[in-house]
Amino acid sequence: MDGKVALVTGGSRGIGAAIALALAQEGADVAITYVHGEEAAREVVAKIEATGRRGVTLRADAADPAAAVGAVERTVAALGRLDVLVNNVGIGALGPLADFSAETVDQVMDVNVRSVFLTSQAAAVRLGHGGRIITIGSCMAQRVPGPGGTLYAMSKAALTGLTKALARELGGRGITANIVHPGPIDTDMNPAAGPYAQPQAAMTALGRFGTSGEVAAMVRYLASEEASYVTGTELSVDGGHAA
Template identity: 55%
Template sequence: MSNEIENKVALVTGGSRGIGAAVAVRLAEAGADVAFTYRSNEEAAAKVVATIEETGRRALAIKADGADAAAVVAAVNEAAATLGRLDILVNNAAAFIVAPVDRLGTGELEQTIALNIRAPFLASQAAAGHMKDGGRIVSVGSNVAEHVPFPGFSLYAMSKSALVGMAKGLARDLGPRGITVNVVHPGPTDTELNPADGEMAATFAGFTALNRYATPEEIASVIVHLAGPGGAYVTGTAISVDGGFSA
């Protein structure tokens, strides 16, 4: 595997499982040292650390709650201080709250805003302060920001759509420094929380043109491409990696 981001340092939020873990490992395979945050599952975090270290790269697991604004900023600063620099940020950690609009309270609203909007903004702001020219910021959105096929997704879709506006604004702010800011919208992806053999999996897969779920590695490959030289002229945009879900 080519080392297109050799000796870069990356931070992935929510990197102990699913898409986040796949991104963390793929970044290491591409040549980066990788820090990642996790909320509580120390066993899962240890496994990701071990996998990264098997590639010959350094790994750092940081326990941090994305709903805690101070913890988000502290995690960014710890990654940069411990690994010596910060070149790449992947905002992946998120809350997934789905319910009819009349059953959503202020608690669900505040949790979603804190994790899905405030945390990515604060992490991006803090990371930009550490990045040299040519850094990369990629946020993990969702296909439902482009197409909502069922009721109950209003809160989640709103929060993921906000990432697109953030990317467009930050792209202008950081563009003079060559720092790119983008969003990747995954479609149905085979993870622990949304398995490809789950109860609704056949229905969700049927909305895609390819009639299947993505693997986490397929999503990770696009994110890592944006984090490398291939992403140098891509900024302020959202890329759907959804098997044609939004077609």
């Protein structure tokens, strides 16, 4: 990926940070967005720069339509072009169906769906032949193992439809679009040693949590030249959660 530029939304921690670093290790300059945790974002950029690549932090609230679109233009302004968009930003919302307010529904859909659409729309204008749009979904878009997941599963399932439509819309320009569904992943938001970890691990075929690096490896492949004939697909990195 030497000379290419990637934008990873929500790249200051967890899966997003691992993806940003993996792409930098492949030779890409990488911009990351964050809304909270500027120090963490700067630490990720320091690791990117340690690989010899350029890194940029962009504060952008995905719930703000202008910020979602602006992240693309700010990436191009800072790094000169855009070759890979990774839609990683997202928020969780689990609970009884009756407890979700209209405001909560709007918040989750604004961040998890609208921002992905708008950022992809803006990126499509900038991406050239060989461009990549890679979206991070969720294992709950394929299998909801228990109650409480209505809102989150809906928001992530919507991204599958968007991805397939993007593949058709942009395929004639040599741009691919794919979605990666992580299973239970060991992050600070959902630690493998946390109080809810055991039942999550038990739902997988492998009986364990995955790592951010394992998800990043799939994204790295999809961003590569080797994946130029892969588009419109759902790829699971879920330890067999959907098996």
